[in-house]
Amino acid sequence: MLADEFGREITGVRVSLTDRCNFDCVYCHNEGLGDTRGPMEPQAAEMNTDEVVRFLDVAAEYGVTAVKFTGGEPMLRDDLETIIRRTPDSMSASLTTNGTFLPGRATALYEAGLERVNVSQDALDPAAFREVTQTGAYDAVIEGVLAAVDAGLTPVKLNMVVFEATAGYVPEMVEHVAENDGLQLQLIEYMPEIAGHPEWAIEIERVHDWLTEQADEIVTREMHDRRRYWIDGGLVEVVDPVGNETFCANCHRVRVTHDGQLKGCLNRHDNCKSMGEMSKSEIRAAFEATVAERVPYYGEYMVERDGEWVVNEEYIES
Incomplete structure (x- = not known):
């Protein structure tokens, strides 16, 4: 198992299969690369099936x-079920989706080996949902x-x-997961440093206090020092990375962009490493280099001075 110089072993990977989307969520940051919605047709830049599987084999x-x-x-991706089926047996596979394509495919995904899904759902009110996602796809x-619950892809985590x-809808979302078996709620802190619009951010501790x-x-939880709340039988977890040095110190994931580049940190895109033609030797070299150069975003790349997080110029120069 590879570990960076901060002792963080890499136990998981997040693989973006496409930068296309049928939604246009106002907070989208496309895995830190910026909102690049559309066009909807397949793009030549996307890793193909064999390339994705080859990377997973190396990661394993x-x-x-x-x-x-x-x-x-x-x-x-029409080949999603195939990719999951060909994922190494030693790896658990999960999926983050907006959920609109799960009807009709959830069972096939489960049978292919998918274990669970995260579904983006920011509100229970169709009008509020439309405002955030810029779509009328609530139903x-x-x-x-x-469909995901029925197929056995549980627990289904609702990403909000x-x-x-959206902050005003938290209580009804908490009540919703408490009343429905097979659901959990994951509240994700808005990240203005990569999504823009800092005026949209709220103080996440207010949410923690209410919970x-x-x-x-x-x-x-040990992973990222996340807090979990059980409320009336429902489980709510908060993902709060902004300005959180402890969160970054517990990050054990490497990310892969849709076009075959490795990222050691969600918040950064200035140190992406190409895996070239995606041969196993090229993948190994890029993977090892990415892990070796990983730096916690908060606490190293960004440091706190006089109560504010600022770029660590000493790190940049080195």
Whole structure:
């Protein structure tokens, strides 16, 4: 297993299969690369089936035990089931999706070896959902969540980005997962440093404080030091990386862009490494170099001075 100089072993990878998406969410940052929605037709720049599988085979050689397929919208790939079926047996496979294509495909994905899904759902009100996603696909998403539960892709985590436009819907989303078996809620802190619009950000501790008041039990996960809240039988987890040095110190993932580049950190795109023609030797070399050069975004790349996070010029110069 590979580890960076900060002792962070790489146990998981996030693989973007496309930067295409049928949504146009206002907070999209496309795995830190910027919102590049559309066109919807397949693009030549995307890794093909064999290239994705070849990367996963190499990652497995280094002891990586989990892969999450992302996008864009990864279900725009017709070969998704094939990729999952060919994922090394030593790896657990999960998927982040907007859910609109799950009806009709959820069972096939489960049978191919997919273990669970995260579905983006920022509100229970169709009008509010349309405002955030710029689509009228609310009913399709709800149908997709139900299809995933029925197929056995549980727990289905509902991803809700918490910012100015959605914060008021947190209580009803918490109630929703408590009332529906097979669902969990993942509240994701809005990241203005890569999504823009800093005026949309809210103080995430306000959310933590409210959850604490409601919770029957609170547990902190080792991964990223995440807090989990059990409320009326429902599970709510908060992902709060902004300005969080502890979060970055516990990051054990490497990311892969849709066009075959490795990223050691979500927040950065200035150190992407190409895997070239995607031969196993090229993949190994790029993977080892990426891990060796990984630096925690908060705490090293960004440092706190006088109560503010600023770029660490000493690191940049070195």
